[in-house]
Amino acid sequence: MNHQPSTLSSADPAAAPNARSTGWRWAAGGVGGALLLVAGTIGFFLVHPEKAPSSLDRMIEDVSGENPHPVVLVRPQVQPLSALALLGQKIFHDPSMSASGRQSCASCHDPARSYGPPDDRDVQLGGPTMASEGLRPPPSLAYLYRQGPFGIGPATEENDNPTPLDQLAQQAQGTARATKSAGTAPAANQMVPSGGLFWDGREDTFMDQAKGPMMNPAEMANKGMYDVAAKLARAKYANDFKPIFGKDILNQPAMLFTEAMSALSRFQVEAQSFHRFDSKYDHWLEGKARLSHAEMRGLRLFNDPAKGNCAGCHLSQPTADGLPPLFTDTEYEALGVPRNRRLAVNRDPRFFDMGLCGPLRADLAKQTQYCGMFLTPTLRNSARRGVYFHNGLYHDLKQVVDFYNLRDVQPGRVYPHDATGKVHKYDDLPQAYRANIDVADQPLDRKPGDRPALTDAEVRDIIAFLNTLNDGDKSAGY
Template sequence: MKPMWIPAFVAMMAAKSAIAGSAYPTIETLGEALFFDTNLSANRTQSCATCHDPEYGFVDPRETDAGKAVSLGDDGTSLGDRTAPTAAYAAFTPEFHRNEKGRYIGGMFWDGRAATLEEQAGGPPLNPIEMGMPDKASVVERLMENDAYTEAFEALFGGGIMQDTEAAYNGMTRAIAAFERTDVFAPFDSKYDRYLRGEVELTKQEELGRVLFFSQQFTNCATCHQLKASPMDPRETFTSYEYHNIGVPANRDVQAANGTKTGWIDPGLLANAMVDHEAEKGRFKVPTLRNAAVTGPYMHNGVFEDLRTVVLFYNKYNSKAKARQINPETGKTWRLPEVAKTLAVAELTEGPALEDDRIDALVAFMKTLTDARYEHLLED
């Protein structure tokens, strides 16, 4: 079922369709159809939107044996090791590269293994524990079942394209990426954006959180979730697109549910074929904080349920209080990092310990980063 929040977008594209005489007159409308098409999975049960549900901040809201930490595959049994990151604002991610300081930047997935949005779109259909299609040719065969797709592909990418498997598959990824670059995925209309435009005022608690968030003196939030980090857009995406090891522990519930071997360690960035430096082990891409309040669970493996827990997790590095060394979700001491050797000690220990009122203020500020169409989820 199409999401309830884009009728204007759909109506606009339908009007264009009537004029052009095609079901999908633009690459964006074709991409929209492909994004929601479950026929592109082996058992015809899963689409891009299944794990990136536009009704829930473009993450996966489904419950599994591991809660909502990881996604269930098209086969109805497979579970992954990592949570599905939001597809919202992903279009502003720079292509995977190494900068002048030697740091890896950008790319898609938690380890940047897809350099571009197009490459990312081509991954899940062929992943055996996701959409499960055996090969690109099988995907193209599914596309050719739909005459409207064939017509659109030939109109948009050239006649005879469906007889060239590689070209047709690339056309599919280009279309999906084009749809993900529309304002549907990045409206920039959160309370924070409206505050910047002078349309609303922040509460005292939200304002305190904003000041703390951007203050190098009181927190290190902006070190990784810094201002205007994207080279493609001047608006704030709340991520540096860098990779860091912040000491996240393994999610034992996920490992028990998906049958991971005891002692397995997620290599993080080192799993990227373009990276061969042991010093990158255990590092994961800094996610956007936009819609963070409604897209839990958190961290690359969904190990934390609550946004406040995440702030407390960071604060444990700065606080000597015994109470701050307890995970409120388990009532036990924070578990050790999966990979301790590459821990970002300097970044994590910057700034003083925070009292409850300041932790609550930071959470309140991050809630203001929620897109307007998801603000009702804050109440849930």
């Protein structure tokens, strides 16, 4: 049996808009801070191209590669890191926080790789002896400061008695799913899952996100908060806690642990490196850079609802408030990515990673309409990643774009075959849940034998454009 695809191979940071509320959310906890309201409220999910200062269809008319309608982007304010954030930076880079003594937060979220995986492994190794295999490749920690908490349905006012997720999921059953099309406003009132952190949105704040890897037996493998607190009390920077939290903090393990997670959270919010917005595309939006012919063609294809339609999920326009695009709608999709049989967990044919309904997330396990759905990640710095999708199957952008382009028209080039030559499509999701897979959005709405939406040349052009989303562009002012 041909288990793997055979042809998809490579030739002010203090303020965080809450996308699900008209208020503002600060996830650091522990220590208060002043919030600078810089850009309105829920513009990220309510982008209206017709109201934008200059819509992309007008911007990309110029064949010279220049943007004839530059915009002003509102970036987070850059300030020196607070004492709490500086402490978080030290914790983030400290391998002594792990059971092995060899793994820090930065080990899996490499600053040199835009806080994504440090290499092209399918998943990272960890645990007490650094021999345990994780379930999923680490998502990037960059550009999460505007991520709203997990929810189902449209944004609502925060209140003390929010509707339980199970109840919202029941309300969503039977609701027609809107087709996503690039160039149109997102369906803001859709009863769909969105927001949250990790591939399955199981945590809402940076503090809770930081706790997960600390305790995960396949990652930093601490036995509990007291284990982490003991390590913090022995750390070289232990005395740095005292000026912030008082001289007795090291003798209060529960509080010490909580405040350490607060510090990690604050580091991610304040440090500019987590949300630089200095890619070539950002500079092009501002009229400070010129795109090449291939990049310009790729941008058109990315935004063309009849071709790539990438912007249907990976929003490419600035918000109505001038915030730079995050290149994600932060919603969840079941894409039917092929099973990665290189993963140890997948040696058991009965095991399936089904995202929103398990195994790491338990509260939606009975909501089977969400089985197989995973968070749509940002495409910023995607060209720097060495591993893609929730199961780490693919290792370059050509494989990724080919998957979207060929999944339905030439499934034999994407999925494995059995001994008789039968193609096993959607082989990483039980048959009962395959109706959840997106077959409505272009180019995933095609049938076997149809012409692919993109030619090989157009695939290369889209990849050229994706490379303009890397941080650290030096071409501004060309």
